[in-house]
Amino acid sequence: MDEVPIGRRVAYWRGRRNMSQQVFADRLGKSKSWVDKVERGVRRLDKFSVLHEIADVLRVDVQLLLGKEPERRTDALNCIDQVEVEAIRSALERYESMPAFFVPAPDPPALDEVRKSVRHAWLTLQYARYGVLTRALPKLLRDTQAADAAYRGGDERAQEAAHLLGQVYQIASSTLRKLGEHELAWLAADRSMAVSQRSGDLLLTGVATCRVGNALLALGRPKSALEVNVNVASQLAPNGCRAASAQQLSVYGLLLLQGAMAAARIGDNATVRELFVAAQEAADQLGGDYNHYWTSFGPTNLSLHQAAAAVELGEGGRAVRTDQEIDPDRFNALLPERRAHHLLDLARGFAQIGNMEQAGESLLRGDQLAPSEIRCRPIAHEVMSDVLRRTRGAPSSPIVELAEHMGVGI
Incomplete structure (x- = not known):
């Protein structure tokens, strides 16, 4: 990070805080032209008092601006920091639906645009661009919450708005859990369960259940995680009367895989095997690796979970052997x-x-x-x-x- 000019560091953190040059300048008591010159390196920053003012406005340690941050370099900083965690927390604490019962929103977000943003967020998650995602999540949460509050009454638009909000809560939960914010991950997952039920989509509720189970597992509650996944999986299991859809098989299979991971954390080998056998049957019926409902479920993802479960059980050798049996072409086709x-x-x-x-x-x-x-x-x-x-x-x-x-x- 030392080789990065200080002006570029200021611009980086200003952008990360979603501030325009004008807003940043106003908070510093400077002109927009002054900020522009600093960021382009035309004007030097050689006064520590000014550097400290900039650091206060950007809510970062002044050492970051000097390129002397002792623990992390620029690329590691593309993860998440506490300011962004608080922005997500604030978005989760909003209760947009309450005022909507009294005064309808005058200008609700366009569902077409929200739909595109949600799809982009899913892809960002599945490409593991967590820094980008965490900075986008507060606005996406606010937009989908506003849409859900605006479109009420049980019609198709209301169900779609709830569907989109349920998805965003899931995205938030998965991202927060990966980055170690387990309590917030559980809150987002729990919200997704409630909203998904309003959407009228049983499969979306099933995927939300997986997020709840993952959050519970991260919080050290594997028995609860196992129970919630298995209970909902039993409701979505193919019943033999008619062929299950690919979407149903994918969500059902994902619930079984997450249940197996919870059982592995407990050390319950028998339940792990039982759930993987059922998941194998679903994968065989599906006939390939797909991403229905953003599950990435299929035979290859099943193998990946079998390796992960072996690690949870302390059987590293079995995990390595499982990896060696995975088809390289199918593995490389995964996200x-x-x-x-x-x-x-x-x-x-x-x-x-x-x-x-x-x-x-x-x-x-x-x-x-x-x-x-x-x-x-x-x-x-x-x-x-x-x-x-x-x-x-x-x-x-x-x-x-x-x-x-x-x-x-x-």
């Missing part, structure tokens, strides 16, 4: 988040069997696919610390560089 997540699980598996070289190599491969999945997740930091601590001799240069990017000390 980046899924692949990088698996490589993180694989790194944990290699660490369990003492193969620190391969553990580090898996982290490097995951970082090449989706940097935020490795650099931003607390569990990845734990694995990297383990690799650094247990590697015999000096770690390789690529590992040292990645550790620096992650802010993990050697």
